[in-house]
Amino acid sequence: MQKAKVRKVSTDPLTSKLPKERKEQLCASLGNVDLTLLYKASVHGYTASAFHQRCDRQGPTVLVAYNSSGYIFGGYTSVEYAQSGQQITDGEAFLFSFQGGACSYIKVNSGQYARYDDAKGPCFGQQLYFCYNNQSVVYHQGGNAFNINTSSMYGNDTQLSECEVYKVEQEPEVSVEEKPWRNVLWTTERRDELMGLIKNYKPLMKSVSRVRMLMIGPVGAGKSSFFNSINSIFTGHVTNKAMSGSAGTSLTVQFRTYPVNDGREGKPLPFVLCDTMGLEEQSGAGLDIDDISSILQGHVPDRYKFNPMAPFQPDEKKSSRPASLQEKIHCVVYVIDATKISIMSSKLEEKLAATRRKVNTLGIPQIVLLTKVDEACPLVEEDLQSLYVSSYIKTKVQEVSSRLGVPVSCVLPVKNYSQELELDLNCDVLLLTALQQMLRLADDYFDDIRPVEG
Structure with a gap:
């Protein structure tokens, strides 16, 4: 096999928890991109400040959360974090959930309220908050940007065992x-x-x-x-x-x-x-x-x-x-x-x-x-x-x-x-x-x- 493009290998010492097959699924869903780990809550802390320090101005990102019930879930946003205090329009945003052999995706309904970009931790549609109040939990409240079923998405298990954020890099090796x-x-x-x-x-x-x-x-x-x-x-x-x-x-x-x-x-x-x-x-x-x-x-x-x-x-x-x-x-x-x-x-x-x-x-x-x-x-x-x-x-x-x-x-x-x-x-x-x-x-x-x- 010849390679059309050669990419540099990341020397980041952080170790991803994301299984290889799940990473490949996410990469394929985003157009065969590459994921680079930016933030790992167990290493950097379950705090909004640690998240923003590592993830602001990084372009498109994927958040991946894990709980003790075996769910791997999270969301993608094509708009970078910047603590702008604004509602973010993102028609490409989506949520996902992997559990056992099953996988599901939830597309944003309109994109107009896909995210709220403030100094708090990451959230999607002002409905689903990760590392809520600087704790290792996920919190869900009402909203209609995404059609979220908490039972099927993360089994109603709100305690996170890990939370990671990856930079989405375009033009992968082909x-x-x-x-x-x-x-x-x-x-x-x-x-x-x-x-x-x-x-x-x-x-x-x-x-x-x-x-x-x-x-x-x-x-x-x-x-x-x-x-x-x-x-x-x-x-x-x-x-x-x-x-x-x-x-x-x-x-x-x-x-x-x-x-x-x-x-x-x-x-x-x-x-x-x-x-x-x-x-x-x-x-x-x-x-x-x-x-x-x-x-x-x-x-x-x-x-x-x-x-x-x-x-x-x-x-x-x-x-x-x-x-x-x-x-x-x-x-x-x-x-x-x-x-x-x-x-x-x-x-x-x-x-x-x-x-x-x-x-x-x-x-x-x-x-x-x-x-x-x-x-x-x-x-x-x-x-x-x-x-x-x-x-x-x-x-x-x-x-x-x-x-x-x-x-x-x-x-x-x-x-x-x-x-x-x-x-x-x-x-x-x-x-x-x-x-x-x-x-x-x-x-x-x-x-x-x-x-x-x-």
Whole structure:
């Protein structure tokens, strides 16, 4: 193995109590970072002054606490401690808990009140205080920045046996594979070939003029951005037709079917990308599984506005007739943020599992788009052509394959257009390759049901 970057080995005499496997989980959840121990309460004291002396102005940090009941728990903040006396907004903050073989993550609800930065010890959301009143305890009080269940988070055992704070260091050591683990031609000729194949594609079923592909995924993963990126390639410049962004809740509130034209005034291409409200872990929020079922079966009309509190109810007259094959979904595309895989909550994972079960019963093929690969790996950020020699991205592909229960061959890393003003050859090749695979899977679906339609 070659190494893309070499890091200096820390000579800090402090000994971390964090087990290796738990450290690896935390590092992976933060984008393959490195953790450097700054503060250890048993060494420096369970005091606010000792904490601030060691941890102020250190950038992003992870606090890890331990109790005699076997829980390892704490939180991450991307905003440094500075004793500013201000409410801290931090949309990236989260809490975590490890106990036995179980692990759970709690994302911040809004980020607006993620922390209060004063001269006291560390706290999260003014709800969870560590080393409270200069004692070796954790203290919980009411608040809604995080949905905290003290029983599941630390077993209601408030006595700490240890408390540590780690500096989160970005751009870790990145391993480079000796050979690419997938072969890609990063050439203009390959991009043009893919565009030609997609333009000339015809569904196997004569009754279907355009393949309908449904994009499903958490809020902010890049569903709308993927359509914008594909539309940009065939338009010839970067477009932003579908609303996209990084809000805490879904910007897409309607079911939208987005056709793509061959050029600005060209004919429609043989596929439609269907965008949905984002999946959210809370019950009564985000896209409902019943709505997904209705979409898959072709009952939901374009521009239908989702209601998280009540699933779609089809029109009685229209529901009396079955939807045509043209109206149904022919391929399901899960869109997953590569930087968030390891902190995916159990509730969100359960929603995805329920969705997969429903899709499986209908025999619809499924594929995964792994987005934001450049943000997940410094090597890829520097050069997108390094994607398939990055061992880190390879592990992320394997991880999402395991979590979502799809073959590794059906997990495709991509980079959507987000801040670019001009098209990029490497982005185009990845995006078009993914789209071609979707069309191939749709053909597999048509081939499977062709005898039934005939």
